[in-house]
Amino acid sequence: MTDDAMDFAGRVVVVTGASRGIGSELARAFAQRGARLGLLARDIGALKRLADDLPTEVTTFGCDVSDPAETDTAIKGVAEQFGRIDSVVANAGVSLPSHRAHKLSDDVWRRVIDVNLTGTFNTARAAHAHLAATGRGRLVLTSSIMARVPRRGLSAYVASKAGIEGLTRALAVDWAVDGILVNAVAPGFFDIGLGSAFGSDERLRTQVLAKTPQGRLGSIEELANVVMYLSGDRCGYLTGEVLTVSGGYGLG
Numbered sequence: 001m002t003d004d005a006m007d008f009a010g011r012v013v014v015v016t017g018a019s020r021g022i023g024s025e026l027a028r029a030f031a032q033r034g035a036r037l038g039l040l041a042r043d044i045g046a047l048k049r050l051a052d053d054l055p056t057e058v059t060t061f062g063c064d065v066s067d068p069a070e071t072d073t074a075i076k077g078v079a080e081q082f083g084r085i086d087s088v089v090a091n092a093g094v095s096l097p098s099h100r101a102h103k104l105s106d107d108v109w110r111r112v113i114d115v116n117l118t119g120t121f122n123t124a125r126a127a128h129a130h131l132a133a134t135g136r137g138r139l140v141l142t143s144s145i146m147a148r149v150p151r152r153g154l155s156a157y158v159a160s161k162a163g164i165e166g167l168t169r170a171l172a173v174d175w176a177v178d179g180i181l182v183n184a185v186a187p188g189f190f191d192i193g194l195g196s197a198f199g200s201d202e203r204l205r206t207q208v209l210a211k212t213p214q215g216r217l218g219s220i221e222e223l224a225n226v227v228m229y230l231s232g233d234r235c236g237y238l239t240g241e242v243l244t245v246s247g248g249y250g251l252g
């Protein structure tokens with residue numbers, strides 16, 4: 001992929017869950033390619049610190065994506081600030097300390113579904129009019145390898161991510177007529193954020209690598225490259241797809 005494939009100069013990109021982990025690294029990657037950024041998460045202090053560190057125009061909004069009104073206000077705020085929104089990366093997500101399914105509490109089930117699945121829907125719905133207005137909007141949702149190859153004790157997380165994959169296809173069908181391409185990334189194991197334990201805990205790392213044909217964890221640049229491809233103009237005849245970025249985890 002050439003550098004100009006990564007050129008986001010003049011474009012406005014929203015990243016949810018940008019206060020830490022993968023989201024903050026995606027924000028850095030887009031900023032390095034000239035995008036103006038709308039960053040959303042609950043921790044507004046962390047967003048502002050990140051914004052100060054980025055070489056581009058950034059606007060930040062404290063927002064819980066499971067709350068539709070807060071999400072609408074934040075997305076509207078980004079559009080008012082920059083006059084447009086070209087691409088949205090719905091990255092915010094949680095995986096709460098969990099148990100095997102028969103012991104899972106109502107609270108954990110609801111919170112994980114509320115943030116991951118409903119929060120992704122809230123983000124997409126809030127962004128629709130702005131993405132449609134450009135005639136070439138790009139929406140990238142965030143699944144997980146867990147949607148297809150679950151680990152034990154993650155039923156709520158797995159269900160939320162499988163729901164996001166279905167939502168990706170449904171939104172692609174609904175919004176193709178508006179020029180919006182809707183795709184998802186399904187990351188495997190990255191030594192950052194929710195994946196940190198798989199980098200630092202030798203036992204977990206060995207388990208994961210044994211199921212990963214490429215024999216290593218992913219780098220954030222490798223994930224960012226796929227997210228940026230799906231968020232930009234080089235992605236033209238591709239919608240409703242889930243790109244798994246996992247080094248082949250679970251294939252054999």
Ligand SMILES: NC(=O)c1ccc[n+]([C@@H]2O[C@H](COP(=O)([O-])OP(=O)(O)OC[C@H]3O[C@@H](n4cnc5c(N)ncnc54)[C@H](OP(=O)(O)O)[C@@H]3O)[C@@H](O)[C@H]2O)c1
Pocket residue numbers: 016017018019020021022023040041042043044046063064065066091092093094115119142143144145186187188189190191192193194195196
């Ligand atoms: N790391 C991996 O290896 C991996 C693998 C597969 C999939 N993923 C997916 O990648 C995404 C990012 O994960 P990560 O590893 O970077 O996790 P992380 O470090 O825990 O970051 C999660 C981000 O989501 C935000 N967030 C959580 N709840 C939110 C809410 N209710 N409203 C708004 N923002 C919220 C957090 O910000 P606040 O707390 O400030 O709100 C934070 O910025 C998630 O969707 C995750 O499922 C990660």
